[in-house]
Amino acid sequence: MQGTDMPRLGFGTYDRKGDEGIDAIGCALETGYRHLDTAQDYGTEAEVGAAIRRSGLPRDEVFVTTKVTPANFGPGALVPSLERSCETLGLDHVDLALIHWPAPNGERPLSDYIPQLAEARARGLARHIGVSNFTTALLDEALDILGGVPILTNQVELNPLFRNRTLADHCTARGVIVTCYQPIAHGRIGEDPVMRQIAETHGATPEQIALAFELSRGYAAIPTSGKAERIRSNFRALDIQLSEGEIDRIEGLDRGQRSIDPDWGPDWD
Numbered sequence: 088m089q090g091t092d093m094p095r096l097g098f099g100t101y102d103r104k105g106d107e108g109i110d111a112i113g114c115a116l117e118t119g120y121r122h123l124d125t126a127q128d129y130g131t132e133a134e135v136g137a138a139i140r141r142s143g144l145p146r147d148e149v150f151v152t153t154k155v156t157p158a159n160f161g162p163g164a165l166v167p168s169l170e171r172s173c174e175t176l177g178l179d180h181v182d183l184a185l186i187h188w189p190a191p192n193g194e195r196p197l198s199d200y201i202p203q204l205a206e207a208r209a210r211g212l213a214r215h216i217g218v219s220n221f222t223t224a225l226l227d228e229a230l231d232i233l234g235g236v237p238i239l240t241n242q243v244e245l246n247p248l249f250r251n252r253t254l255a256d257h258c259t260a261r262g263v264i265v266t267c268y269q270p271i272a273h274g275r276i277g278e279d280p281v282m283r284q285i286a287e288t289h290g291a292t293p294e295q296i297a298l299a300f301e302l303s304r305g306y307a308a309i310p311t312s313g314k315a316e317r318i319r320s321n322f323r324a325l326d327i328q329l330s331e332g333e334i335d336r337i338e339g340l341d342r343g344q345r346s347i348d349p350d351w352g353p354d355w356d
């Protein structure tokens with residue numbers, strides 16, 4: 088599982104809407120990002136498709152993820168919703184389809200919608216499937232339901248200030264790649280003096296250090312920005328090698344403060 092074709096550094100597209108959004112996603116592709124993260128809920132699937140077409144890149148060089156919103160979990164609803172996503176993207180399949188959130192307040196059992204996700208994969212609408220915002224218990228239950236069908240990733244909030252270690256370690260132990268959302272703490276990573284200091288040592292930004300840390304742990308990360316300079320600079324995290332000592336210091340920064348925590352969300356670990 089860990090050796091798949093999903094590029095570990097991707098570009099998030101929340102808020103990358105309209106012409107500015109297409110320009111930002113296009114800038115990411117020009118910079119070298121080959122993994123774009125969208126969702127039915129973001130309203131950026133059309134922008135992702137437009138930017139890919141404009142880039143002239145062959146379809147199979149860009150790894151495209153979308154996420155199914157809980158409103159589409161009802162019987163027979165998930166597969167048609169992914170067909171609509173593909174139509175909006177202008178693609179005949181996505182590389183990865185995720186369950187965006189477990190059903191709000193657990194109002195629907197996983198057995199209602201996880202098999203529909205597997206069906207989407209079997210029909211070729213998605214090359215891989217996965218989940219997002221799943222706890223250890225929900226991940227185990229989903230893996231049980233799927234039998235041998237692999238879950239590629241669990242996309243969760245994780246950055247040096249919110250380490251989410253119990254969940255991340257469990258994903259890794261179960262062969263599920265951790266994808267970090269809010270990987271630069273939504274722009275707040277530079278508030279931390281240790282991150283600033285390590286960045287200075289490398290002639291880098293705290294954001295690059297956060298991303299390099301996550302990649303060093305074997306995770307994927309999907310930062311976003313609407314600014315070309317930041318899109319480019321975040322990508323250069325791939326060039327940074329942290330020492331074991333630096334990694335240990337970053338491991339000590341966890342504040343345990345989750346930032347995305349809706350009241351209808353799951354019982355977190």
Ligand SMILES: NC(=O)c1ccc[n+]([C@@H]2O[C@H](COP(=O)([O-])OP(=O)(O)OC[C@H]3O[C@@H](n4cnc5c(N)ncnc54)[C@H](OP(=O)(O)O)[C@@H]3O)[C@@H](O)[C@H]2O)c1
Binds near residue numbers: 220242272273312
């Ligand atoms: N699965 C889920 O439930 C879920 C939840 C949240 C997010 N996501 C995904 O994860 C992606 C990233 O998460 P996110 O957007 O919440 O957080 P993020 O990538 O950690 O942070 C983005 C914010 O940081 C700023 N920023 C970017 N680069 C910077 C830099 N080098 N220096 C200083 N500030 C910088 C951006 O502002 P500027 O635009 O002004 O640069 C933006 O406000 C989303 O786009 C989405 O694809 C998924």
